[in-house]
Amino acid sequence: MKTPELFADIRPYQDNEVAEVLTRLVEDPELLEAIARFRFPYFSQYMAPILHGLIGWRLKKKVANIQTIHDLQLQVAGYMQHMVNTTTDGFSVSGLDDLAQDQTYLFVGNHRDIAMDPGFINLALHQAGRETLRIAIGDNLIKKTYVTDLMRLNKSFIVKRSAKGVRELMQAMNTLSAYIHYSLFEEKHSIWIAQREGRAKDGVDITDPAIIKMFFMHEKRRKDEGALNFTQTIKKLKIVPVSIAYEYDPCALLKARELSTQDYAKAEFEDMQSIALGITGYKGRVHVHFSQPLTTTDYQDAEQVARAIDQAILQGYQxxxxxxxxxxxxxxxxxxxxxxxxxxxxxxxxxxxxxxxxxxxxxxxxxxxxxxxxxxxxxxxx
Known part of the structure; x- marks a missing residue:
């Protein structure tokens, strides 16, 4: 079954789109410039045309054999393992063996690092021989076309946080809720989403009940006899709280500076700096814990579910x-x-x-x- 056109602007890319997107990426001048500045900060000022040509040629060689999303993720897994080997003192996982391999889950995690949280969770799944999941990412992080392409190639879907006005925001949330249900129950793809908007810069992991209410929107809008109530929907979603803990946070100084500064205003590409630092910075040990799905309690409202997620994340936090x-x-x-x-x-x-x-x-x-x-x-x- 093809993804409905309703989700075309937020869903991850599909296999039949990979070749076209990669062709666009390896020729994107902004991506080539970003790589040049990151890898060769001094020479990029004086040798931009030569560097861009060499980087583009290198990228074309690297992606020549990538035909599917799975092909791409195998390369990403290699980079992730290199990152683990060079920036951590060990990566450990618990609780995953207690989750059925033939089920799809809605993973709701605490949020400490923009890219590495879902990255480590996907690595845990990959190492266990399981299908990787789809990742919810806010549109505030993808202001560049090449970033959007890279994220959607890596099974990310877009959360439209920048929607203006109540009507537009509600429409975006309804579409997001419908897509989550479609991914889980029609396409059989598990999903990861943060427990709230933004990282927990103060180390306090609290679930926003609005996220839980969004999960229910799709069923709430249904008018047919098969529509489920709130309690039934929560059980059907199989919400799995996920705890990720870093012994050392590479972005800790940036977070502390933000928390210490009144009327703090982010620089234009500060999130991209945080992403790069989160990937390359020292992390000490990293642990991911998967809790049991929230399927055994009759939850009556979003606040009750949010508190149950908080409790599970805290108990699983290393x-x-x-x-x-x-x-x-x-x-x-x-x-x-x-x-x-x-x-x-x-x-x-x-x-x-x-x-x-x-x-x-x-x-x-x-x-x-x-x-x-x-x-x-x-x-x-x-």
Whole structure:
């Protein structure tokens, strides 16, 4: 079954579109310039035509054998594994074995990194021999045509957050809800979406109930006898809360600076800088946990579902020494945590001190808080 035209401007690209999109990309001057500035920041100022020609030639060679989305994702998996090997001290996964391989799920995750959160989740699925998922991405991140093309080639679909006016916004949300249902139940493709708009820069993972209400919109608008109520819809969606934890966040300083600055205004391409830093920066250990689907409780409203997701994400969140050391630095009560602190090695303490020393005094408090807050919340429910 072909994707309805209703979703044509938000859905991921399909296999029959790959060749055309790749041809467009390898000749896109903005993409060639972006790569030149990233790889050769000094020479790109003086040798742009030569560099663009060489980069374009190299890209054509790399994509020559890519005919399908699967072909592309196999290359992405190789880059992801290289990223794990060079920027982390290990990547671990838990809970995935408890999810049926023949089911599609709506994965709702905490959000710490623009590209790496769904990237690591997809890597976990790929390493387990499972189908990768489709990724919800806000249109605020894709202001360049080549970025849109790259994202949609990698199974991303567009969330129109920039819609103007109530009517346009409601139409965009209705279309998004319909697409999520179509992907899950017609095309049998699982989906990942963040638990709220924007990253949790302060380390506090809270689900926005508006996201849950959006999930229900498609069924709510149906007028036929087969339409499901809210409780039935939530069970049918098989929502799986997903927790991702980074021992060190490559964008922590940028987040702390934003939290410390009144009336902070993002630079034009600041999100792209965060994406690049999130990919290339040091992360320490990274852990992804898949919770059980929310299918055994009769949820009555969006707030109840949101709180259940919050609880599952918090319980599945892997706390690292960096979190506990930040918690201690803020003068929090360590009663009951003595055994945990006894296991933190001198090398881990030294590494934390090195990261902390790089943070300007003006940004230190929010920097510590973003690591400490998961411990604070965990101790509140223990």
């Amino acid at each position: 706390l690292f020494p960096s979190h506990y050391l930040a918690y201690a630095d803020l003068g929090e009560d360590l009663q009951g945590l003595e055994s945990i602190f006894a296991q933190i090695t001198e090398a881990q303490k030294a590494r934390f001190a090195e990261h902390k020393a790089q943070i300007p005094e003006a940004y230190l408090s929010p920097w510590l808080a973003m690591y400490a807050n998961p411990v604070r919340r965990a101790t509140q429910i223990s």
